[in-house]
Amino acid sequence: MGEFVPAKEEIDEVIKWCEKRREETKRVSLMEPNPFRERFGWTFRFPFIEINMPLERANKHNLVYDPTTKTLWQFLNGDWRKIEPDFTIE
Numbered sequence: 001m002g003e004f005v006p007a008k009e010e011i012d013e014v015i016k017w018c019e020k021r022r023e024e025t026k027r028v029s030l031m032e033p034n035p036f037r038e039r040f041g042w043t044f045r046f047p048f049i050e051i052n053m054p055l056e057r058a059n060k061h062n063l064v065y066d067p068t069t070k071t072l073w074q075f076l077n078g079d080w081r082k083i084e085p086d087f088t089i090e
Contacts, residue, residue, distance in 0.1 A: 006042045008085035014043070014072060018051050018065040029053045034063065042083075046074070055080045 014036055021032055029052040036043040046063035058064045060075035063083075072083040 005086040006040065006083060010036075010040045010042070011072060011083060011085050014040075014049070014063075015065065015070055018049060019067065022051050022067060031059075031062070 017035070021030065029050070031048050031050045031053070034043055034046050034049050037046070038044075043063060046061065048059070048062040050058050050062045050064045052067050053064055055064060055073060058073075058075075058080075064073040064080075065071075066073060073080050074083055075081075
């Protein structure tokens, strides 16, 4: 897998962690230090993960998790974009 193109399994692991943190804290929205920075190259540039933070209010330098759609978002080239998994064509 490419260093900056996430595999579906990596995205799923980050989402699972976000869901767990949300359940543990019982908070509507939260910001957590990014524990995946050293593990997944594509997450290195995000110092924090914001969970259930509206994109209009989220920090553009952080990774944002939307629990209603179970998607991760990043700010790239002036716009919020959904993080999509890498795929291979065989």
